[in-house]
Amino acid sequence: MSSTPAPLALVNVTLEYPDGDGTVRALDAVDLSVHGGQMVSLVGPSGSGKSSLLAVAATLIRPTHGLVLIDGTDATGLGDKDLAVLRREKVGLIFQQPNLLASLSAAEQLVIGDHLRGRPAKAARAKAAEMLDVVGLAPSADKRPHQLSGGQRQRVNIARALMGEPKVLLVDEPTAALDHERSESIVRLLRRITDEFRVATVMVTHDTEFVPLTDSVATMRDGRLAAPVPAAGTGDFPSLSAP
Numbered sequence: 001m002s003s004t005p006a007p008l009a010l011v012n013v014t015l016e017y018p019d020g021d022g023t024v025r026a027l028d029a030v031d032l033s034v035h036g037g038q039m040v041s042l043v044g045p046s047g048s049g050k051s052s053l054l055a056v057a058a059t060l061i062r063p064t065h066g067l068v069l070i071d072g073t074d075a076t077g078l079g080d081k082d083l084a085v086l087r088r089e090k091v092g093l094i095f096q097q098p099n100l101l102a103s104l105s106a107a108e109q110l111v112i113g114d115h116l117r118g119r120p121a122k123a124a125r126a127k128a129a130e131m132l133d134v135v136g137l138a139p140s141a142d143k144r145p146h147q148l149s150g151g152q153r154q155r156v157n158i159a160r161a162l163m164g165e166p167k168v169l170l171v172d173e174p175t176a177a178l179d180h181e182r183s184e185s186i187v188r189l190l191r192r193i194t195d196e197f198r199v200a201t202v203m204v205t206h207d208t209e210f211v212p213l214t215d216s217v218a219t220m221r222d223g224r225l226a227a228p229v230p231a232a233g234t235g236d237f238p239s240l241s242a243p
């Protein structure tokens with residue numbers, strides 16, 4: 001066993017939102033630990049707390065109680081500035097909608113936010129080229145969003161999330177806007193990235209057919225998270241062993 005801390009650990013996390021005179025408990029004593037190279041599917045009915053869990057893990061929302069450990073650092077103990085740095089350096093976020101800027105090329109989408117990391121422009125451009133290559137988009141580096149397919153735009157989104165070499169990748173419904181074939185290739189890409197970069201990945205998904213491509217599946221219900229179970233055998237996925 002390695003003594004390296006899990007890149008992502010939520011310990012007894014509770015999140016309450018104000019609701020009229022009372023509160024809604026969106027997360028209720030959630031424990032989750034994700035290791036480098038591990039990909040966890042997060043499933044559960046609408047309103048069960050999946051987006052809340054991602055937002056807390058991303059340090060975008062502070063939990064009401066509990067600890068959020070990112071690469072061993074307790075995010076709940078940090079001020080806003082340090083939190084922003086931690087997020088930028090350790091966490092990659094991939095939402096359903098790529099949110100790309102219409103006037104920028106694929107490469108420019110990756111470079112534009114990168115100056116906040118203090119990387120020189122030339123190195124940022126080289127990193128962007130490298131990451132576009134990782135997601136199979138090197139030939140499209142100069143294309144703007146309208147010249148790319150939905151799947152390609154999602155690949156740009158993924159490449160952008162990798163620019164800071166994150167330890168944690170949080171992915172919210174990455175295939176919601178895509179057809180079956182493109183959805184499968186996006187989940188396979190996330191699987192490969194998780195393996196190659198040894199990142200700790202949590203993917204919220206409604207597409208349970210892709211769950212077997214991940215290592216384990218954790219189910220949310222009413223803000224409570226059941227302990228993850230192995231994903232293998234949770235669905236019929238004949239092409240699972242294909243590269």
Ligand SMILES: Nc1ncnc2c1ncn2[C@@H]1O[C@H](COP(=O)(O)OP(=O)(O)OP(=O)(O)O)[C@@H](O)[C@H]1O
Nearest residue numbers: 017018024025026045046047048049050051052053
């Ligand atoms: N900003 C908010 N203010 C008040 N209540 C909220 C807020 N955001 C979420 N909630 C409530 O918290 C609970 C969990 O919501 P959350 O969006 O995390 O669930 P979800 O599983 O992601 O749902 P979906 O699959 O529909 O996206 C729900 O009862 C929801 O109504």
